[in-house]
Amino acid sequence: MGSYYIGVDLGGTKIATGAADATGRILVRDLRPTEAEKGTDASIANIKASIRQVLKELGGDSQVRGIGIGSPGPLSAEEGIVYSSPNLGWNHVPIRRILEDEFGIGVKLENDANVAGLAEWRFGAGEQCRNMIYITVSTGIGGGIIVDGQLFAGSLGFAGEVGHMTVVENGPLCGCGRRGCLEALASGTAIGRKGREIARLGVPTSMRDLVDGDIDRIDSVVVAKADAAGDPWAREIVDEAIRYLSIGLGNLVSVFNPDRIVIGGGVSNIGDRLFEPLKRMILTRAIRESAAHVQILRAKLGGDIGILGAICLVVE
Amino acid sequence: MGSYYIGVDLGGTKIATGAADATGRILVRDLRPTEAEKGTDASIANIKASIRQVLKELGGDSQVRGIGIGSPGPLSAEEGIVYSSPNLGWNHVPIRRILEDEFGIGVKLENDANVAGLAEWRFGAGEQCRNMIYITVSTGIGGGIIVDGQLFAGSLGFAGEVGHMTVVENGPLCGCGRRGCLEALASGTAIGRKGREIARLGVPTSMRDLVDGDIDRIDSVVVAKADAAGDPWAREIVDEAIRYLSIGLGNLVSVFNPDRIVIGGGVSNIGDRLFEPLKRMILTRAIRESAAHVQILRAKLGGDIGILGAICLVVE
Numbered sequence: 001m002g003s004y005y006i007g008v009d010l011g012g013t014k015i016a017t018g019a020a021d022a023t024g025r026i027l028v029r030d031l032r033p034t035e036a037e038k039g040t041d042a043s044i045a046n047i048k049a050s051i052r053q054v055l056k057e058l059g060g061d062s063q064v065r066g067i068g069i070g071s072p073g074p075l076s077a078e079e080g081i082v083y084s085s086p087n088l089g090w091n092h093v094p095i096r097r098i099l100e101d102e103f104g105i106g107v108k109l110e111n112d113a114n115v116a117g118l119a120e121w122r123f124g125a126g127e128q129c130r131n132m133i134y135i136t137v138s139t140g141i142g143g144g145i146i147v148d149g150q151l152f153a154g155s156l157g158f159a160g161e162v163g164h165m166t167v168v169e170n171g172p173l174c175g176c177g178r179r180g181c182l183e184a185l186a187s188g189t190a191i192g193r194k195g196r197e198i199a200r201l202g203v204p205t206s207m208r209d210l211v212d213g214d215i216d217r218i219d220s221v222v223v224a225k226a227d228a229a230g231d232p233w234a235r236e237i238v239d240e241a242i243r244y245l246s247i248g249l250g251n252l253v254s255v256f257n258p259d260r261i262v263i264g265g266g267v268s269n270i271g272d273r274l275f276e277p278l279k280r281m282i283l284t285r286a287i288r289e290s291a292a293h294v295q296i297l298r299a300k301l302g303g304d305i306g307i308l309g310a311i312c313l314v315v316e
Numbered sequence: 317m318g319s320y321y322i323g324v325d326l327g328g329t330k331i332a333t334g335a336a337d338a339t340g341r342i343l344v345r346d347l348r349p350t351e352a353e354k355g356t357d358a359s360i361a362n363i364k365a366s367i368r369q370v371l372k373e374l375g376g377d378s379q380v381r382g383i384g385i386g387s388p389g390p391l392s393a394e395e396g397i398v399y400s401s402p403n404l405g406w407n408h409v410p411i412r413r414i415l416e417d418e419f420g421i422g423v424k425l426e427n428d429a430n431v432a433g434l435a436e437w438r439f440g441a442g443e444q445c446r447n448m449i450y451i452t453v454s455t456g457i458g459g460g461i462i463v464d465g466q467l468f469a470g471s472l473g474f475a476g477e478v479g480h481m482t483v484v485e486n487g488p489l490c491g492c493g494r495r496g497c498l499e500a501l502a503s504g505t506a507i508g509r510k511g512r513e514i515a516r517l518g519v520p521t522s523m524r525d526l527v528d529g530d531i532d533r534i535d536s537v538v539v540a541k542a543d544a545a546g547d548p549w550a551r552e553i554v555d556e557a558i559r560y561l562s563i564g565l566g567n568l569v570s571v572f573n574p575d576r577i578v579i580g581g582g583v584s585n586i587g588d589r590l591f592e593p594l595k596r597m598i599l600t601r602a603i604r605e606s607a608a609h610v611q612i613l614r615a616k617l618g619g620d621i622g623i624l625g626a627i628c629l630v631v632e
Contacts, residue, residue, distance in 0.1 A: 074605060131471045147463055154573025155447045158606045165567040166601055251481040257470025285482055290474045
């Protein structure tokens with residue numbers, strides 16, 4: 001029948017595989033646990049089984065033109081190797097060759113943030129504009145950069161690490177070991193940590209009530225909920241995160257002069273409360289012409305972003 | 317005889333024009349004042365006269381394949397128009413069309429920092445690597461970005477404004493009207509201003525002696541001289557500028573994962589005193605793989621950078 005493309009969204013806890021046509025319409029899906037804790041061989045076996053299941057459901061007379069994989073890194077897209085992934089427990093796994101040997105179909109590998117950027121650019125809020133930056137604000141902050149309609153991965157494939165721009169010298173400690181990274185100031189993790197810090201000071205914040213006094217359970221969702229209900233401490237935490245985001249994004253606007261910045265990840269669900277002040281602040285943070293030009297948009301693709309992005313790797 | 321390319325380095329005070337072959341060997345030069353203070357027509361007449369002089373010295377039987385111009389901005393390379401340049405006193409000057417009409421040769425226009433980046437990439441310290449960022453640290457801080465061997469100008473041509481990344485929230489006022497830009501913290505202007513501020517506090521700094529007590533004459537060259545002679549106040553000013561540069565460059569390394577960063581402009585003449593600590597600090601500011609990969613180099617081309625860069629615009 002038709003030509004299809006397979007995308008694998010490989011995560012630390014689950015594998016989502018889908019087959020789509022060139023327009024991004026997903027016809028078949030498979031979702032299963034990664035079982036990273038059982039070791040590298042087990043998780044690779046799960047990836048193979050997931051792809052096999054999708055191929056089976058797709059039917060024998062369909063033509064699969066390629067398999068794309070989005071994976072946590074660091075990895076080498078060029079060599080098709082995942083160097084070391086704390087999330088997967090992998091160390092130097094030549095996943096491209098392994099899957100090409102298994103299925104006899106061309107395979108491409110790219111890191112998950114880049115893949116998500118490709119998906120939003122081709123099928124989502126990017127609308128195939130010329131220059132776009134995708135930012136995911138979630139547990140961490142990652143990015144994918146599209147330059148002249150192509151993924152820009154940098155010289156070794158590590159470009160787009162927007163979460164590790166230093167925004168405050170000597171700021172809070174980041175997971176990467178440095179201080180004051182955007183990720184340490186404005187990620188969901190940072191917002192939740194700030195909420196717990198404030199609640200522990202004993203101030204009368206509703207954040208404590210929302211978790212029945214179990215402060216350890218305060219995360220970014222709780223902070224956002226308290227903020228929406230008018231809690232002034234939560235409001236200041238969210239305001240602060242937005243301010244730091246405006247510095248980071250403003251810097252990217254001055255440096256890249258992009259058409260669009262697309263923001264995804266859990267924290268983007270805060271919605272207009274985040275986007276409206278962020279748009280205003282970027283007008284004051286970046287050089288005038290570029291700030292006036294850029295559109296700041298919410299990601300559109302939701303849960304399928306990983307599958308669709310992996311498919312972008314192999315769609316011509 | 318051979319094929320030649322003409323480059324015009326247009327500045328607020330002088331016009332430097334040269335003709336070179338495709339290898340960047342400059343055969344003929346002309347230098348004359350811009351006379352911007354006499355008005356737009358006068359400065360355009362000087363540009364024409366400078367090009368005419370170079371064409372004349374080149375001799376009639378040589379073939380000139382194109383004329384490139386590097387100009388202060390903001391400008392549109394695509395339209396060939398200088399929108400408004402405080403340095404030139406120009407406002408919406410279609411310089412490309414004007415020169416094409418005059419000489420009947422194809423003309424290309426680009427802003428001066430981008431042109432300098434192209435020159436260092438093709439003929440200088442960039443050695444035609446894949447991804448390079450050129451930064452000029454002078455009165456201001458500007459940049460030119462080379463992505464996959466091509467100038468990256470962004471969607472409207474304003475990319476590369478690395479001097480206007482916010483490095484310190486609510487930092488010192490920048491010429492652009494915002495606060496805490498890299499340019500307001502680490503440019504030659506910022507270094508000189510800090511020197512004057514310190515000297516006015518009445519501390520026993522040798523910076524005051526170097527200008528015979530006329531504090532207004534303290535500029536970045538005086539600060540660098542006092543630093544080289546061991547003045548501890550000057551040392552702290554230079555250290556601080558390097559620290560801010562390391563934040564700005566570190567952010568660019570994390571975002572672009574470039575092969576090389578090439579630093580030019582007057583402040584780069586501070587030499588190893590600047591480059592050695594800067595290289596060390598970038599290792600602590602940017603993500604590990606990209607920081608380990610990037611080479612931080614001093615620009616090579618000196619005074620001819622503007623002519624050579626303009627020539628890069630038209631050399632195939």
